[in-house]
Amino acid sequence: MPHPALPALAQASQDLLAAVRRDAPLVQCLTNFVSMNYAANALLAVGASPAMVHAEQEAPEFARISGAVVVNIGTLSAPWLESMLLTAASAGQAGTPWVLDPVAHHATAFRRGAIQRLMDLRPAIVRGNASEIIALAGGQSAGKGVDSRDAVAQAEQSATDIAASRQTVVAVTGEVDFVTDGKRSVRIIGGSPLMPRVTATGCALTAVVGAFAAVSRGDAYTAAVGALSCFSIAGERAGALAEGPGSFAWRFLDALAGLEHDCLTRASPLR
Amino acid sequence: MPHPALPALAQASQDLLAAVRRDAPLVQCLTNFVSMNYAANALLAVGASPAMVHAEQEAPEFARISGAVVVNIGTLSAPWLESMLLTAASAGQAGTPWVLDPVAHHATAFRRGAIQRLMDLRPAIVRGNASEIIALAGGQSAGKGVDSRDAVAQAEQSATDIAASRQTVVAVTGEVDFVTDGKRSVRIIGGSPLMPRVTATGCALTAVVGAFAAVSRGDAYTAAVGALSCFSIAGERAGALAEGPGSFAWRFLDALAGLEHDCLTRASPLR
């Protein structure tokens, strides 16, 4: 399938933002403790309805009424992993798209095992930093913890390989973002150097990718592109006003909430 | 018992705010992961002393030295529910008032079972949004997740029914808040349209209701009215300055902390 012209992709992204704001999709997050508040606020800022529902007793059931499910292994533990597996499976059965954030999956044996089991449940979209995506493709990454120590450009081939072999969409974020479904790909510029200096910015992005997936009728590629484009523009705007990471954090939420209906076509960050 | 004249109720509310600031009551919260930080900051802003103590091994013991206990099922799980039940029972035995926030209790079977067991332990005050209160009275609510999709006006009868049959105070919050003990009731205006766009605002309110209950010598009705009045005034002030949900969140904490000693009588939002 040929890649759509960039203006058409920007228009499709913008339509998804409008749909998120119109439909306020329920986005269920099984995410880490660090990011819960910020991810919920980012979801509200774009117009979605966050639901942090994680327990084994209810999360799989809830996935059947959710518009999308987001799984993030940042503060993984055995009971949470069990629930993530059941919930991802339930989402799959219900046709609910689910998005995976493989935080620091290469750091420990526990995570390495967990991520393989989660990948086997076929996420619609995987969103990670360069170190995480390189390691996910089996490469040698420089990262040890949650921060990337590799450049996105070095992860593009890994992302394409994973997307093709797993039939998923992979979004790698960093200075220049990269989105691919294994055949098509696009780079997204913009954002702010302050983004990696605010914890949970990446996790919040993964949650917002879920919001876009919820209204995308199966077009996971455009969903990822749309969410990343919004973060790029809002990040640039917040960065222009912020005096440091503390002020960036709230200015970014203001910027996300203030995105005009035509921002993605007027000033598309797609390249 | 006839309803007190509104100026007298505003005066009693104001006296409770002064008492919170003077006594700095210890407010124990078993609340959800999303709201913990914001609820603790809201408690500090009004002058209370937050204690997020939740484990089964100590929460029931801690309830005996707490001024009030707040139970919020937002991110419920089996071990937390067990501890909530033991702690609410311990609070009841110790004469410590406890407040219940039935977040999305109608969303899953697990929650539906949990909320009945908690209600049977007789909370002094229940604080929820319209969808939650309608569902708690057995009605058909439009809400699926944590956001209300019903108007408060439609929940007033449900609130009154619950308050009367359970001998508790019910506070429904939304565009116009409603508080009732089953016989008396009052509406509270003010606030800001940005409040539902900041996650955990409702949970923080429930925590502050706990602070007021801790100093109210058993007058749960005035405690709820006082806490909601403070949120209404602070919300209005923060909303007048905020540029979006990100700036609203911290401006609201500043406004809560800056409430003057006579704000509740000078500009009462009671109707």
Add this chain to the structure above:
Amino acid sequence: MPHPALPALAQASQDLLAAVRRDAPLVQCLTNFVSMNYAANALLAVGASPAMVHAEQEAPEFARISGAVVVNIGTLSAPWLESMLLTAASAGQAGTPWVLDPVAHHATAFRRGAIQRLMDLRPAIVRGNASEIIALAGGQSAGKGVDSRDAVAQAEQSATDIAASRQTVVAVTGEVDFVTDGKRSVRIIGGSPLMPRVTATGCALTAVVGAFAAVSRGDAYTAAVGALSCFSIAGERAGALAEGPGSFAWRFLDALAGLEHDCLTRASPLR
């Protein structure tokens, strides 16, 4: 060992801040739910790399690649305590310094037992408020919850006793901070009255103490002094601009991130 002259101590502190920024040490936190986000942001603001990794299945393994481990019992539970004990032991075996924040350890029997087991694993640094340190030395403290109701001056002897008997460094924070290794001691002035009105400020400090310990090559005393000095200066700067606790919280992160390379020698808060 004689106490270094204060200018030399300020210089050594400043060198540690530079090292944190240069090396971005991985700081593993097993901390409470309330503080996770704010502590991670404080670590990023000083230049460290936060990793909130807590599960028994991986936390002890992760401690071997961490630059420092921070254990904070604010929202303790049985599984977390088990993991904290294993991780602290692993850190000890690997030569990774670990820092203990004994939040409200005197409040319940569960905490009193936990803190003794943790202390026996020999933390490099203990950071607490006056009530916590007095109680840790076996004294009668006035505090019940997480807030101190004692003055730091009254905790100096307790801190010195603990440091000497346990061969650790103890940092007591409050209006005037106090750091001791049992033989040497120093007071640190500055900060802001708004600091105790923002939840998790103390927990964030303990995390940053960990960052300094990670680059201190075993000099725990200077690590504690350096981290506390940074908080003191950043707190003073944020306090001069803040309109309340809400604005203080983010201005403090901006101030931490904006500390100039020579701030600790130019305007040393050491006394």
